[in-house]
Amino acid sequence: xxxxxxxxxxxxxxxxxxxxxxxxxxxxxxxxxxxxxxxxxxxxxxxxxxxxxxxxxxxxxxxxxxxxxxxxxxxxxxxxxxxxxxxxxxxxxxxxxxxxxxxxxxxxxxxxxxxxxxxxxxxxxxxxxxxxxxxxxxxxxxxxxxxxxxxxxxxxxxxxxxxxxxxxxxxxxxxxxxxxxxxxxxxxxxxxxxxxxxxxxxxxxxxxxxxxxxxxxxxxxxxxxxxxxxxxxxxxxxxxxxxxxxxxxxxxxxxxxxxxxxxxxxxxxxxxxxxxxxxxxxxxxxxxxxxxxxxxxxxxxxxxxxxxxxxxxxxxxxxxxxxxxxxxxxxxxxxxxxxxxxxxxxxxxxxxxxxxxxxxxxxxxxxxxxxxxxxxxxxxxxxxxxxxxxxxxxxxxxxxxxxxxxxxxxxxxxxxxxxxxxxxxxxxxxxxxxxxxxxxxxxxxxxxxxxxxxxxxxxxxxxxxxxxxxxxxxxxxxxxxxxxxxxxxxxxxx
Numbered sequence: 392x393x394x395x396x397x398x399x400x401x402x403x404x405x406x407x408x409x410x411x412x413x414x415x416x417x418x419x420x421x422x423x424x425x426x427x428x429x430x431x432x433x434x435x436x437x438x439x440x441x442x443x444x445x446x447x448x449x450x451x452x453x454x455x456x457x458x459x460x461x462x463x464x465x466x467x468x469x470x471x472x473x474x475x476x477x478x479x480x481x482x483x484x485x486x487x488x489x490x491x492x493x494x495x496x497x498x499x500x501x502x503x504x505x506x507x508x509x510x511x512x513x514x515x516x517x518x519x520x521x522x523x524x525x526x527x528x529x530x531x532x533x534x535x536x537x538x539x540x541x542x543x544x545x546x547x548x549x550x551x552x553x554x555x556x557x558x559x560x561x562x563x564x565x566x567x568x569x570x571x572x573x574x575x576x577x578x579x580x581x582x583x584x585x586x587x588x589x590x591x592x593x594x595x596x597x598x599x600x601x602x603x604x605x606x607x608x609x610x611x612x613x614x615x616x617x618x619x620x621x622x623x624x625x626x627x628x629x630x631x632x633x634x635x636x637x638x639x640x641x642x643x644x645x646x647x648x649x650x651x652x653x654x655x656x657x658x659x660x661x662x663x664x665x666x667x668x669x670x671x672x673x674x675x676x677x678x679x680x681x682x683x684x685x686x687x688x689x690x691x692x693x694x695x696x697x698x699x700x701x702x703x704x705x706x707x708x709x710x711x712x713x714x715x716x717x718x719x720x721x722x723x724x725x726x727x728x729x730x731x732x733x734x735x736x737x738x739x740x741x742x743x744x745x746x747x748x749x750x751x752x753x754x755x756x757x758x759x760x761x762x763x764x765x766x767x768x769x770x771x772x773x774x775x776x777x778x779x780x781x782x783x784x785x786x787x788x789x790x791x792x793x794x795x796x797x798x799x800x801x802x803x804x805x806x807x808x809x810x811x812x813x814x815x816x817x818x819x820x821x822x823x824x825x826x827x828x829x830x831x832x833x834x835x836x837x838x839x840x841x842x843x844x845x846x847x848x849x850x851x852x853x854x855x856x857x858x859x860x861x862x863x864x865x866x867x868x869x870x871x872x873x874x875x876x877x878x879x880x881x882x883x884x885x
Contacts, residue, residue, distance in 0.1 A: 402600035403427030406716025408553035477782035482834025485524030509847025532874035608714035
């Protein structure tokens with residue numbers, strides 16, 4: 392195909408406009424049209440992201456200062472999990488980067504995660520003191536000069552910001568509601584009809600960004616669904632807002648364990664975005680609201696509860712259409728993996744890939760579907776692992792580990808970790824790797840610390856670990872001294 396490719400994106404919001412801007416950036420010979428409806432609107436519940444989102448913002452040549460000012464964004468260094476073991480303690484699952492000396496390796500390239508952790512445990516060192524992201528987060532420092540942060544943002548503001556930018560860059564937006572699709576003999580969509588009787592003809596490729604409506608992959612192609620409901624047991628989210636009442640702004644999300652699930656607290660410049668996510672087999676929305684009010688000591692206003700079913704479509708690319716964002720599936724909000732997966736999907740797509748497919752190479756579609764399915768299943772395992780806590784004050788927490796079904800891959804990990812420390816080979820080609828699983832597992836007190844200490848004691852060149860530790864501590868100390876409080880950075884940007 393030498394002609395321009397006509398790409399149509401169904402649905403706006405963050406996923407839709409990120410897709411439009413990405414295709415506009417990476418494609419030279421494409422015509423991009425996005426269909427969305429002000430009447431339908433967007434869900435607007437998600438307000439956290441991971442570093443792959445902030446990297447994409449840079450790739451799309453979006454001005455850092457302009458983005459933060461117009462979307463009320465703040466920096467995010469990770470997630471603080473509070474009271475997940477029922478002991479009032481907290482742990483950080485941070486974003487790490489190449490700027491952090493705590494990179495788990497030494498000069499000869501050998502991974503020393505277990506040995507270094509053994510050194511830390513043996514000497515009773517606080518793990519927050521040896522991880523740069525943790526130290527910065529809990530001291531409310533901003534890492535804007537480093538490549539180790541995501542954003543907290545107002546979802547509606549971001550969608551409107553990206554839309555305005557997209558239209559400035561020549562992306563055609565059509566206001567309307569999709570009514571039906573025409574497909575050719577190869578089951579590819581070639582025409583999209585709107586309820587206004589307008590039609591978009593000569594369609595070459597489509598992105599389904601219709602959110603939970605799942606208009607194309609779900610309803611038009613009737614794709615098989617793989618449920619995660621037997622693994623991820625929470626099924627209802629009750630979002631609400633609180634005023635920004637603090638004189639400091641935390642550069643991290645708070646994830647606070649409640650009696651039947653957990654509560655997120657996301658700090659924006661003008662408010663907190665919050666929500667209680669729970670299993671409605673144990674409590675009603677009214678009871679959940681009452682529990683939150685008891686936690687804060689005052690009434691809250693909630694507009695609705697959102698029911699969802701965790702899972703994914705077995706194939707997120709059907710015909711000539713790829714589903715992105717909520718339209719492709721959903722796990723739960725705990726690690727901001729919805730937008731994380733959308734950005735990962737976009738990173739695998741190129742104009743060349745689409746042209747090869749349109750020229751008859753359908754094998755590309757199957758390879759893509761296999762890759763995305765595997766990534767989603769690995770994410771599900773990691774999120775499920777967060778719930779394997781020692782908390783037992785309610786039936787929800789007491790029953791979770793035994794009630795939730797483990798994948799064979801997750802069960803192998805659990806069986807291995809009863810006698811061994813986690814190792815790199817446990818996480819080949821997964822979205823979340825050794826460091827992620829280690830820090831969540833340590834926070835949950837899931838691993839046996841004596842196994843790490845044993846690894847350290849059996850290591851032949853212990854002085855290398857001590858040298859590594861001293862260098863790490865010095866780097867962290869110097870970085871903290873050079874960093875500015877989040878609230879001051881935001882004031883300067885404003």
